[in-house]
Amino acid sequence: MNADLAPTAATDLPTAAGRVPVRAATPADAEGIIRMRSAYVLSSPLDEEWIGRSAEELAPRLTPAGDARAFVVDAPDGTMTACALGLIHPVLSAPAYPRGLAARVHIVATDPGFRRRGYARAVVTALVDHLADVEAVTLFELHASVEAQPLYRELGFTGSPALMRMTRLPAAAAAPTPQSGPAWVPPEQYAETVLKATAFACVHFTDQDGRPLQLHSVYSPGHPWQMVGGTMDHGERPFETAVRECREETGLAVSGPPRLLATVYGLPGAQWPYSTIGMVFDGGRLTAEQIRAITLNPQEHDEVRVLPVAEWEALMPARDFARLSAVEEARCTGVAAYFGTWDWGNE
Structure with a gap:
């Protein structure tokens, strides 16, 4: 001065x-x-x-x-x-x-x-x-x-x-x-001039009949039903995040090699000031016994539910259902999806 x-x-x-x-x-x-x-x-x-x-x-x-x-x-x-x-x-x-x-x-x-x-x-x-x-x-x-x-x-x-x-x-x-x-x-x-973004990684499970599994959130009324996964920690690679979050949220152990189903991107908005980028990996089909054995973290989720894809539409925001549909199509076709409109504030 x-x-x-x-x-x-x-x-x-x-x-x-x-x-x-x-x-x-x-x-x-x-x-x-x-x-x-x-x-x-x-x-x-x-x-x-x-x-x-x-x-x-x-x-x-x-x-x-x-x-x-x-x-x-x-x-x-x-x-x-x-x-x-x-x-x-x-x-x-x-x-x-x-x-x-x-x-x-x-x-x-x-x-x-x-x-x-x-x-x-x-x-x-x-x-x-x-x-x-x-x-x-x-x-x-x-x-x-x-x-x-x-x-x-x-x-x-x-x-x-x-x-x-x-x-x-x-x-x-x-x-x-x-x-x-x-x-x-x-x-x-x-x-200082480049894009800032938060990153997440998820695991997408279905039951033996191919019906998507979702977890009910206790902290996010805007996104009530969610895939297994969460935000990356410093020093983690995306699949490491998916494995860790899966273990913490469900008690399930996911093993590789990783199979990428979708890449998700969202622009910032009033609810969050950064862009969001995420990867969704295929967790495979779970048996009824494996689903019953899931142990939830009560601070994050309070219910596990399996439904046909179409029945999820009435239970989640339009962009969440669109993302789930894109992930499901990638699982069925074997062609990885790019979902680039998971923007903040676009419910």
Whole structure:
């Protein structure tokens, strides 16, 4: 941080609604920023005691020697209508972080009566420009709502709403040099730009008559009937996950070699900020005795059921039934399926 930095003067930023008078916040703005956070960011508003305590904590951090920087827009009557607050913190130096400084955009709030005027874009742009050009911050992070994600992508952030990041190097450091091939960037910087996904693996069982087996969930009303399986742990390969989850959820032991029935993919949505990719393996046919011997984990499932494919349709969401149908077709035909529309929020 630059300890000698004085707050900058008001900056007029052009927006679709005209010129927005953005100014740097001072310690006197601490209470207004906290009230904006309480009213428009937090799920439960703060009481007056906490507003006072938080404002007292924030005020000295908004001084030149502090670690907080904020930009605000005032209404004609002097009340605060929009604000963006960033907190500067150190990180280990790297080519993408030459000064070892990062910032989290902690608060972005706009009074509902002043929205759709470009105020949020204006205060975030002013904050990021100041942190990058004056404070030498190169790594920026923030949490975003799904609705706000497009704005932050336009400003240069990447990733999912759960964690969006941007690396902004000084102009001299970022200037490309003539070369014959594509520009090289550090692996940690490139990793910020690529797809993030969660992975799962399942085992698909049927009974001796070829009827699919499903487990009834006690924790997911949106997906009441499920295949045997779950999310991959770090360091696992997909079939290892399928074997482990099968043992944990049913007590059954699955042996290889693995036979892949389907690959499943889903886009992120409001319910989950990452893409989802999974593999479904053939567990074979179970005897009636094996099905009766299944031992369920009561924290996950409370019933085992076997039904003809058509009878599952009335018991599960349309996309779950479509996935089950694709897996069943792959089992019957021997041709692995690709089910690419198991998106979050598409029930």
